[in-house]
Amino acid sequence: MLISFSQARRFVFSALVLTASVASAQSAAVTVEGAWARATVQGQRGTGAFMNLTAAQGTRLVGISTPVAGVAEVHEMKMDGDVMTMRAVPALDLPAGKTVQLKAGSFHLMLMDLKKPLTVGSTLPLTLIFRDGKGVESQLALTLPVRATAPTVAASGAGEKHDHKH
Numbered sequence: 522m523l524i525s526f527s528q529a530r531r532f533v534f535s536a537l538v539l540t541a542s543v544a545s546a547q548s549a550a551v552t553v554e555g556a557w558a559r560a561t562v563q564g565q566r567g568t569g570a571f572m573n574l575t576a577a578q579g580t581r582l583v584g585i586s587t588p589v590a591g592v593a594e595v596h597e598m599k600m601d602g603d604v605m606t607m608r609a610v611p612a613l614d615l616p617a618g619k620t621v622q623l624k625a626g627s628f629h630l631m632l633m634d635l636k637k638p639l640t641v642g643s644t645l646p647l648t649l650i651f652r653d654g655k656g657v658e659s660q661l662a663l664t665l666p667v668r669a670t671a672p673t674v675a676a677s678g679a680g681e682k683h684d685h686k687h
Contacts, residue, residue: 575621
């Protein structure tokens with residue numbers, strides 16, 4: 522089957538639009554913005570993934586999965602006296618209409634027992650599992666960009682800032 526240059530260009534444009542939306546996704550219940558995963562260095566077996574989650578109605582993040590890690594958990598970092606502690610949490614509450622930031626030094630996604638290094642510019646498939654107030658589970662599949670540092674965020678703290686000029 523032959524396709525015209527115009528058709529090919531539309532296909533490539535559509536693919537680019539889909540790729541551009543990688544860090545910003547939405548399910549019926551939860552909006553995800555600014556998602557990214559931290560790149561690893563040689564020999565590193567764990568890393569974090571970060572994003573902003575906003576639920577339309579009260580829900581909970583109850584699990585995550587990814588084929589690139591043997592263990593994927595929601596973690597919380599906090600000060601306990603003079604000591605910074607990190608622990609897995611069984612679920613993370615997402616209050617209706619309130620953005621919950623998953624960021625370094627706070628709640629975040631911890632990916633351990635990595636099966637391969639995560640390099641800058643690559644992507645990471647990740648599935649978030651939610652449970653609403655009625656106990657109904659839903660899943661949201663994402664593809665996160667792998668970066669060395671956090672993206673620049675807008676003043677609101679949500680989403681990735683893009684500079685666009687014509």
